[in-house]
Amino acid sequence: MTKLPGKQMVVEALKREGVDVVFGFPGGAIIDVYDAMEKDGSIKHVLVRHEQGATHAADGYARATGKVGVCIATSGPGATNTVTGIATAYMDSIPMVVFTGQVPTSLIGNDAFQEVDIVGITRPCTKHNYLVKDVHKLPTILKEAFYIASSGRPGPVLIDLPKDIQNQVAEFDYPDKIKLRSYNPVVEPHTRQIERAFRLIEKSKQPIIYAGGGVIIANAHKELRKLAESIYAPVTMTLMGLGGFPGTHEQSLGMLGMHGTYCANMAMANTDLIIAVGARFDDRVTGKIEAFAPNASIIHIDIDPTSIQKNVKVDVPIVGDCRRALKKLVRVIEEDGRPQEVWKEKFQPWWDQIRAWEARHPLTYKKEPGVIKPQYVIEKLYELTKGKAIITTEVGQNQMWTAQFYKFDEPRTLLTSGGLGTMGYGFPAAIGAQMAFPNKLVVDVAGDGSIQMCIQEMATAMEQKLPVKIIILNNQFLGMVRQWQELFYDRRYAATEFSVTPDFVKLAEAYGAKGFRATKPEEVEDTLKKGLETDCLTIMEFAIAREEGVFPMVPAGKATTEMLLV
Amino acid sequence: MKHTLSVLVENEPGALSRITGLFSGRGFNIESLCVAPTLDHTMSHLTLVTSGDEYIIEQIIKQLNRLVDVYKVVDVSEGEFVEREMALIKVRAEDETRAEVLRMCDIFRCKVVDVSPKTYTIEVTGPESKLKAVMELLKPIGIKEITRTGTIAIQREKKTV
Numbered sequence A: 001m002t003k004l005p006g007k008q009m010v011v012e013a014l015k016r017e018g019v020d021v022v023f024g025f026p027g028g029a030i031i032d033v034y035d036a037m038e039k040d041g042s043i044k045h046v047l048v049r050h051e052q053g054a055t056h057a058a059d060g061y062a063r064a065t066g067k068v069g070v071c072i073a074t075s076g077p078g079a080t081n082t083v084t085g086i087a088t089a090y091m092d093s094i095p096m097v098v099f100t101g102q103v104p105t106s107l108i109g110n111d112a113f114q115e116v117d118i119v120g121i122t123r124p125c126t127k128h129n130y131l132v133k134d135v136h137k138l139p140t141i142l143k144e145a146f147y148i149a150s151s152g153r154p155g156p157v158l159i160d161l162p163k164d165i166q167n168q169v170a171e172f173d174y175p176d177k178i179k180l181r182s183y184n185p186v187v188e189p190h191t192r193q194i195e196r197a198f199r200l201i202e203k204s205k206q207p208i209i210y211a212g213g214g215v216i217i218a219n220a221h222k223e224l225r226k227l228a229e230s231i232y233a234p235v236t237m238t239l240m241g242l243g244g245f246p247g248t249h250e251q252s253l254g255m256l257g258m259h260g261t262y263c264a265n266m267a268m269a270n271t272d273l274i275i276a277v278g279a280r281f282d283d284r285v286t287g288k289i290e291a292f293a294p295n296a297s298i299i300h301i302d303i304d305p306t307s308i309q310k311n312v313k314v315d316v317p318i319v320g321d322c323r324r325a326l327k328k329l330v331r332v333i334e335e336d337g338r339p340q341e342v343w344k345e346k347f348q349p350w351w352d353q354i355r356a357w358e359a360r361h362p363l364t365y366k367k368e369p370g371v372i373k374p375q376y377v378i379e380k381l382y383e384l385t386k387g388k389a390i391i392t393t394e395v396g397q398n399q400m401w402t403a404q405f406y407k408f409d410e411p412r413t414l415l416t417s418g419g420l421g422t423m424g425y426g427f428p429a430a431i432g433a434q435m436a437f438p439n440k441l442v443v444d445v446a447g448d449g450s451i452q453m454c455i456q457e458m459a460t461a462m463e464q465k466l467p468v469k470i471i472i473l474n475n476q477f478l479g480m481v482r483q484w485q486e487l488f489y490d491r492r493y494a495a496t497e498f499s500v501t502p503d504f505v506k507l508a509e510a511y512g513a514k515g516f517r518a519t520k521p522e523e524v525e526d527t528l529k530k531g532l533e534t535d536c537l538t539i540m541e542f543a544i545a546r547e548e549g550v551f552p553m554v555p556a557g558k559a560t561t562e563m564l565l566v
Numbered sequence B: 001m002k003h004t005l006s007v008l009v010e011n012e013p014g015a016l017s018r019i020t021g022l023f024s025g026r027g028f029n030i031e032s033l034c035v036a037p038t039l040d041h042t043m044s045h046l047t048l049v050t051s052g053d054e055y056i057i058e059q060i061i062k063q064l065n066r067l068v069d070v071y072k073v074v075d076v077s078e079g080e081f082v083e084r085e086m087a088l089i090k091v092r093a094e095d096e097t098r099a100e101v102l103r104m105c106d107i108f109r110c111k112v113v114d115v116s117p118k119t120y121t122i123e124v125t126g127p128e129s130k131l132k133a134v135m136e137l138l139k140p141i142g143i144k145e146i147t148r149t150g151t152i153a154i155q156r157e158k159k160t161v
């Protein structure tokens, strides 16, 4: 067995966990780990310009690959700068391990220079966290952190490393496998529950599959498709679920919820059976809870028991891994033996109703001569990329237009902050995704507000020679908040109008990147073509209709059938 | 409805704070909380009294189980159980009330554990209802100070084989 100092244990653990890239920013309390990484030389480090950027980049890397994202920061301000990114990953169940430096153990609690209780601060927004006080425990802690982050319902885990621990030496006995007596997520769903679920499906006349981010996390997209096709049921997805079922599939009703399609929301309101898979009945989906799906029985598949029966009463709870549960359910359906046509015929009246809703209010927008409509930009982006790009978004209208008008056919192609709604997420996440897939087209769809929250990472992308594309839908407003003010606050635009915005084309050039701008609809396609073809970091700015809104919209607290339409 | 939860948790720094943080962060009630070591020094035992309807209690139990450090959660109030709490009550005991206080101690089987010229400190043990009754009766005499342990509880074993 080998003796190693704590700092080297960290590097060894990263290697054994197959980590090929980490995102970080150094400082005095973590300098030793950096030194060990430098000496070792086998782990790629991406130096960001702000620790928030490191966390979102690690998160984007994790979402794009399914692997654990890793980031590093120093103590004090470095550590507190990671909090938004950690909370973002926590809300969307993203596997991540965050290392922070800490003052030496002898100084902890003394208000030492750059001391902050980051373990206390992040307790409610990590899946688990550790303050390492004994170097002998470090190998186990490292193993546990990766295991906890990536198993069950994934999430971020933080390890706080005091400076003296980084330099103390102990046996490095890295466990291959780990078993924790107090942490055993249930992955295998109960067969009896699956059978009960099938009986509900049999009885149903108007079922709908409601798929969330859990489908993507569990890599259950193939099984989901099998289920949907074998019983010919309509599928609607949450924002996090987009790509979990092909958006261009004839059975897809698109996204549901606050900015979901008319058809998806009407179908949810009128269904007699919701088959929820890896989704959590969040308020943006249910609207006014008392009016939510009044006639529906509910089957709920989720790996996290706390998600079940949290917001709505469930008839058949199925705790377990989505993929395994769907596999089992599909097997029961196959054993039953009814071919697809039989189900199709059974649900025909339901489908007729759904197609009528679709025809009544399809997703649409009003074209106006001379002004660029943001939806048009997204439609063109979809056409030009043939739906094959990895798209990240910021938060606000840009995010919703992307969700509505880009059709995601594959999982892990939309990376967006759903749960926390973090402005500034998209661009660093695109950097993380591009690090993972250097040859794929990675595009961040941004608003002029959000992009300025992590714009400093332009330097990071240039330094790493990452050809990330940024599309800025510039309305010179904090558009989504402005939309609420327009609709519900008598158009009093308190603090939502920007009177100063940088010249984004010049800004791109200042960083050595490329910049293009379109101000007329005729220029949109050309600008996109030019921008998407570059081999370097590129900003494409579109001066869009300033007061364009996102519709349909369910006002907060209203029933999902009370949609405001175009 | 009141529920008494018995929680076994890893004896790790921060474990208790994860549990109390969970309650405050999610808006659940803690009416009392009692923590002590167990025979196995790597575990701590917690008795937690909380309240809520069946859905809230279900959520509380699931959320507790979700914490990586929590080994086991049992709602002891689901079945037959014994609960006890202890209070130390410093009560005014001057000439005209000294005998009265002692009489009450006798009736409720309390113990006098400290005596001063003007006070008695008495120890009372029992279910919360008994503590409440004693406190009600002592109040008019004059309670100077009181400390309580919070409830601890244990499930009853089956009486039949």
Ligand SMILES: Cc1ncc(C[n+]2csc(CCOP(=O)(O)OP(=O)(O)O)c2C)c(N)n1
Pocket: A394, A395, A396, A397, A398, A399, A421, A422, A423, A424, A446, A447, A448, A449, A450, A451, A473, A475, A477, A478, A479, A480, A481
């Ligand atoms: C960090 C953060 N601060 C504030 C908000 C609240 N918020 C939600 S959407 C929005 C407006 C976003 O504006 P912009 O990025 O320009 O996008 P648009 O809605 O105009 O497309 C704001 C301020 C948020 N989601 N995140």
